[in-house]
Amino acid sequence: MLTAEQNELLTRTNAGTPMGELMRRYWIPITVGNRLKAGGAPLQVKILGESLVAYRSPNGAVGLMGEFCPHRNASLALARNEDCGLRCLYHAWLIAPDGRVLETPPEPPEVNLSDKFRHTAYPSREAGGIVWAYMGPEEAMPEFPEWIFKPYDEANIYVTNAFQECNWLQGVEGDLDAQHGPYLHYTDDEAHTQDGLQNRANEYIYDQRPKVAAAKKPWGLQTVFRYLHKDGKAATYWIHPFVMPFFTFFESNLLDTEGALMHAWVPATDESHWVWSVLFCEEAMTDDYIEFVDRTRGYGMTDPENNWRVTAFTGKGVGFEQDREAMASGRTFSGIEGILQQDLAIQYSMGPISDRTREHLTSGDIAIVQLRKYLLDALAAFDKGGPAPGTEPGSQDSVYFEALTSTPDHSMRELANR
Template sequence: MIALLSSRDNERLCRIGAGSDMGRVMRRYWLPVELGSNLVAGGAPHSVKLLGEDLVVLRDPAGRVAVMDEYCPHRGASLALARNENCGLRCIYHGWLIDHRGRIVDIPNEPKPDRLREKVRHTAYRAEELGGVVWAYLGPTELEPPLPRFEWTGMPADHVAIMRLRVDCNWVQVLEGLVDSSHVGFLHSDHVRPVTRTAAPEGGTQVDWEDGGRIQRPSEDHRPRMEVEDTAYGFRSAAIRRPVQDPDHKKYVRTTLFVAPVYTVLPAIPGWGTMQFPVPLDDEHTMFYNIQYCYEQAVEEEFLRAKAGCPPEDAADDPHLVRQRDNRWQQDRMAMQSGASWSGIDGIMLEDLAVQESMGPIYDRSREHLGATDRAVTHMRRVLLRAADTVERGEAPIGVSRDVAHERLRADDRVIDIEQPWQSVGDFSATRAG
């Protein structure tokens, strides 16, 4: 039996406030805060939450993005109501003007504003726009790492679909689902099935359009052997299964890449890529990002959303789910009883999020009973707790080095010779040469 996570380490892992161990880790990385398409030049600032902080994100009249504390430093009025001017945000309460770096530019209601203007500094953070996403860095300026230029960030916009869903639980529960491979054959069995017709001997995941577009994989093995290997960016894991064809001489390997602190790169069907990750809003709420991208051609966004298993009513610009705990995630018990559905929940994304929310805001992991197939989950926890120890010692956490080539990161799944190392599947030289 695998050792349980202590209550103390569970708290260290899950809490992301500014003074917490994991909060200090998270603030050493760039994190998505908003979609660029949601911001209008000179338009209303958006209220957002990130790592427990109330922020506004905006696009100024010149098209530049900025992120700052939501509340005016004068008397706390929300800057989501502010006027969006060329020099910054002007609070509508008393007219204070704050630039994108947090400097107080104008205090029009004071007869002698200079001393107050020099004394007061508003909290503002570094912000960049890349790949259709506004990224924010909430850490020390002198320790700012490079922006992670994942493969999809350099692709044409019409080749990429970015879907977001707000999840009402801690971010770790979402991340655990992403690195856990053994649940796929159960929770997602409505959508992911073993190959039913002859497949290429070396083939991996495919889509069977004659079977309703279901994902097909060359294995019906529900007991994967899990392997993990540490890397410069985090770790990669492999779920190794017996394939349908020639299981005595072949093995089916499916790799997953964990990129600190929250990102996962997952295998996809040929010609596609998939990246999914949770962004902690606060200790008990998460924004889940599902990014699907096509290498070969532009694809209609509606098709991309359908491919991701995200029903249209849950994939609107407002990322809050229609299906929630209060309505039992609209689970169809009749479909379960008739055998038409295993989970009774429509869509891969929603199946994941429903079970994660069902665990409560922050699950007490000291109550778990873990097995061999949970190896990637427990390793992810260890990597993050080690990162907390590293930051506490005053050192840089894993993955912030300029040597990590985020644009080369790919996961893959293939049937390979049984003696071939699993490490030959995916990764694609993700560390730059000196």
């Protein structure tokens, strides 16, 4: 249980809030690269409560700037996308990717605003099919998180994101919730358990009392979930690192491939966020595999015409197309199709910002308790002038090796076995 003040501290991310300022010290996934056409329409996107436009210049470079023109606030989503920046439709001001106003055509030539002020504009990069930006102070910009992509070719990365209307922390906490798998995600659907997934799914679903342990790391929290097998002796240990400020990673073979699955829960506003699911595979992904992943995890079920909201959320409100017959027959526990949909339905059902003063947590929620403590400690240290965890020079390799390449070490297993 948190106090109302702690809940506010953790969940509010607009500029000027403690968590908002801390999050701005990291490179942030903004949008999927292929949503931006070279020289095409700028895309409205909200991140950390800021109204922004992402765009791809005619030369192919990506950019991100404040949505509203610095002259009279016309939306730059309508702007012309030119070689040197975005040109507002209203009076043709030209705004450069770094926020300088390069041209003000209705004014006499001696009027030069380029040194007078800067429009909001953020350093942007494209990697792994994702457009990233840094929204913090220039002098504190950390290294770009290359480690995320380290061993993978772009062709072996499958990127999806969806818009969800609830606070970001509900998403992250869902990933550190050790006990829900055998319940919320239970299914006897063959499609979910076929081939190589069968054994893992059985192990995972069989143990109805999973154990969990968490350990503080410089970059976040390492957690391990333990699922006992049917024989009651052998166990599967899954690692689920939480990496600051909103990333989680899953063990490579979760989806029957070598690689990793990354989630990022990026605040759009305080009451909405972007749900990123990024699959990294060491082998080339076939269309069949992507179809399988989309179907079983629900990645493909978003509506591009409706700001990439999850399709099941757009039509039928809180029911999420829940199939009560499937529940009655035992085919699924939830009646909801798709693992991601099941998670999102629960996160969304908690309300726009979950009231954590009402909770009654148990020892099975230890990773969630540790996550909140980690974040509150990080905010307190940051408030005293300390660095954002994991942004110190050279810290990124340790994130990669500790979070992603290690199987749970002995001490973590011991913790999880208790």
